Amino acid sequence: MKENRILNVLPCSIRILLQKEQLQYEYLQEIKLRIEKPLLLIYRGEELMIGNQRGKPYMVTKEDVREMLEYISNYSLYAYEQEMKQGFITIEGGHRVGITGQAIIENGKVKNLRYISSINLRMSHEVLGCADSIFPYIADHHRLYHTLIVSPPRCGKTTLLRDMIRQISDGNGWIRGMSIGVVDERSEIGGCYMGVPQNQLGIRTDILDCCPKAEGMIMLIRSMGPEVIAVDEIGTAEDVHAIEYAMHCGCKLLATVHADSMEELRRKPLLDQMVAEKYFERYILLGNQQHVGQIEGIFDSRGSLLYREEAATQCC
């Protein structure tokens, strides 16, 4: 299934090459296409160059990039206008396709991209059970704490959030099953296809796909009455206000944010106030020193360390 989804968006010539390589797709992390440069794969954490029949690396052509753009946009680039502004498109399965080229600027802002020269396909990985070890620290007497996952990019925060959503929704030894609303602005959490999540998010989960976070949180509260709300990559003033609103409505919040450390989080505009006013009761700090998804610390609202991952257990 995952293999088909990935191969489906690749140009025919590269699709054939990858099929010959007989890769294990769960270990495939990225596929990088740059015009007139060798095709690069990040596989099992290492760079891999795929060769053609004569043993030379396969050189990506302009046609390959054009063909792949047609596939990732379902032959409808106009439908991805908003995503193109951000520089990436999320495809079926939650995989993220990064795009670079020449930016078209209007009123000082990026309106769109043209002359696309590079495409980077980043795989979304679903790791069931990767949140098992954190539940004793984010739940107490079957009550969930407001929790913020703090992590630099590529440390598995979305993967962890996804598994937390699944376990909270289904219920486990630490927590009863709770109704949970997910605002998936970039389709990365649920990997929705035509509104239906392709990743496992549990039996009590309602998902708003491709919806701006702030607006989505308020819509969910009004329409679905969730006990928990989960959002990915908060950062704007609107997000912060919506989180405050949701907390005042009695919802528990699960969110993620980009930061290298707790110190950096405290220095972030907007979020510093949330930390100081102790909106979140638990902070999960992720890193990738030993492995991706390593829990560098779980902190309470005062910043006291509750847990740090010692053994090098594989998470994501």
Added chain:
Amino acid sequence: MLLKITGALLIVGATSWGGIIAAARLQNQYAQMQYLQRLIYRLKSEIQYANSYLGEAFRQIGSNSVEPYRRWMFALSEQMERRNGHVFADIWEENVREYLDGSGLPEDTLERLLRLGGQLGIADIEMQVKLLELYLEELKLAMEEMREGMKSKIRLYHCLGVMSGIFVTVLLI
């Protein structure tokens, strides 16, 4: 004599029938253009309001369209799903030729429809909607032109059918 009268009636009947068929073909052309106009309006609405991508829009529209448009729309959607290296303009052209050639649409309308395929799927929503509006405007003009001459043409076909029959009969007698 009876034989001559029967023969004359048969000739006049056959040529009149030919006239009726020619007039009906003209009416059918207009009806097909009207139906195509409706489909393109729906495509525009799918793009503008639902932000649907083309394959999805074709599936939606095809599900409650009549033949051969239904098969055309489904075939487009299926071929786009297959992703076998063709650009959209080629997929569009191939399917228009395969499914709409015998639909009764006039040749110039088919040509314009073929050209539309090269402009779909690219640019932003605003441009996409404007391109569809332009196509609809052209289609509307072609339909107006056809409607203006249609009544007289239909009468002409009927008259020509009967008159040519009488003419042939007179020649034979």
